[in-house]
Amino acid sequence: MKKVKKKTQRHIVKVVDVQEELERLSRVFAYAAVGDLSEPVPVPKDETFAGFHAGITILLETARTKIDESNRIRAEVETILKSIGEGLFVVDTHRRVIMVNDRALDMLGYKREKDVIGKHFEEVVTIEEANERPLPVHELPVSRSLDAGETSVAQTHLYYRKPKAKKRFAASMTTTPVVFEGNAKGAITVFRDITQEKNIEDAKTDFISLASHQLRTPLSIITLYLNMMRRYYDSLSERERKGYLLELQRATNRMTKLVDALLNASRIEMGALEPHYEEVNFTELVQQILDEIMRVTLETSNKEIVADFKSSPTGITMYSDSQLLRVVVDNLISNAVKYTPSKRKISVSLRETKNAIVFSVKDRGYGIPEGQKDKIFSKMFRAENVKKVSETGTGLGLYITKSIVGKLGGDIWFQSGEGRGTTFFVKLPKQALSGSMSAHQPDADQHSVHTS
């Protein structure tokens, strides 16, 4: 009995002490309640509480370590996610953006995270279908991931639009739901700009469609003329045979030109057209090409064209890419001959000014119609008036010529009046023979893709 009484007495005393001790600790608890676990635990008044204080200290320390560790892991995960080279969005179940990386902000034209965080996905970015119709909210990949809880990856070619800049780009996008314990807790969208890939893809498609339609014509001509000659060879007169061989020659020339044009156009599209600089005798090059074109014209058509060529001074040498220059000169002179009626004259000139070399080709042909002048360098464009004159033509020649002149650092322009003829001018910068080598050395990798 006595023993029990003594125990109760001690207990009462301790309650008072505990209350006092707890009050001393209240500050620590108050800080802990708002997440600050760094407030030091005061030294106990009575040694009896030493264990209690030590326990709280250990508890706080453990909690602190755990929180620090979890913060560190979270920061690491966030850093990893944000360092992904592709654009990243994480949305919650209400499609509100809860995380975005710098790459995504950059691609969509936002400066700060807070311009995006907390906003609905569709406010931040517009996704368009190929027909430029914006996708309605319920069709957005994030909505589908959230609503259907699809764990599959949805990948598609879409257009993102910077809301203010109205800039669009082709993007490849993958959206996956974030599933936790069987429920969708949000969705992650990863996307990247595929403009370059798309350009290359489009170039390939154009190439295939042009190739399949335009290449087949000379092939058909060759096939049918050969077929006919084999079938009736013995009954053909010498004159007929010569005439048919000429048709075969024309078709072969046409095909060669077409293949060259297609290859050049596709190189331009894929950014693989890089000049290789060397010393070129421009005057000689023009003379050679002019002679060749006049010879072929005389042999394969019944057109009589007179051409004159003036080079001032007579031997102009420059640093350039002779293969590319050849394409430019050939295209412009060939066009002039092609679109000038028989018995008329074309004038080719080359002159050196203080800083540049100007090459020009003047024809007395059909001229470019006023309303179509701005389209003349566009890919696969042919003016209406010449389509009636000649059914052959890819609409690639001037497009290729302009692209090459641009690559060589020059300018191209023209003066034209419908029915009066056209003069094309090409101005190429004159470079010091030694200096230009280093200034314009092409990349070692001929097929590197340029994003210009």
Added chain:
Amino acid sequence: MRSSLESEHTQPTILLVEDERPLLRVIKTILEKEGYAVVTAQSGEEGLSLMSNTQPAIIVADVLMPGLGGVGMLKEVRQTLWGQHTPVIFYSNLNPAEIMPEASAYGAVYCLQKSDPRSMDHLLQIIQDELSPGA
């Protein structure tokens, strides 16, 4: 090859519609060497305008031509009194599979691809079969 006697007596007329001049020339030459009379046109419109005067036994036509193409011309031909049953052979650069779905709705249509090395044999065979008395 048809006998000269037969061709002298019958000489069925073929309307050839082709916008590429070298192709027009070579197909015309072959058909003439086989004993047919050939009337040529360089567009679908021109082909149509020649229909009433020539009343061809067969039409051989390209498909891709400026203006009214081959298929457009076929639709118009079927509207005319004399062209409802005229056999039409599309002789083009396209693969027959690209033309047939649309063209086959207009009856008695054949498709041949020019670049096919055997296409000329096929063309002549089809013409011969179509023009033989039992056809």
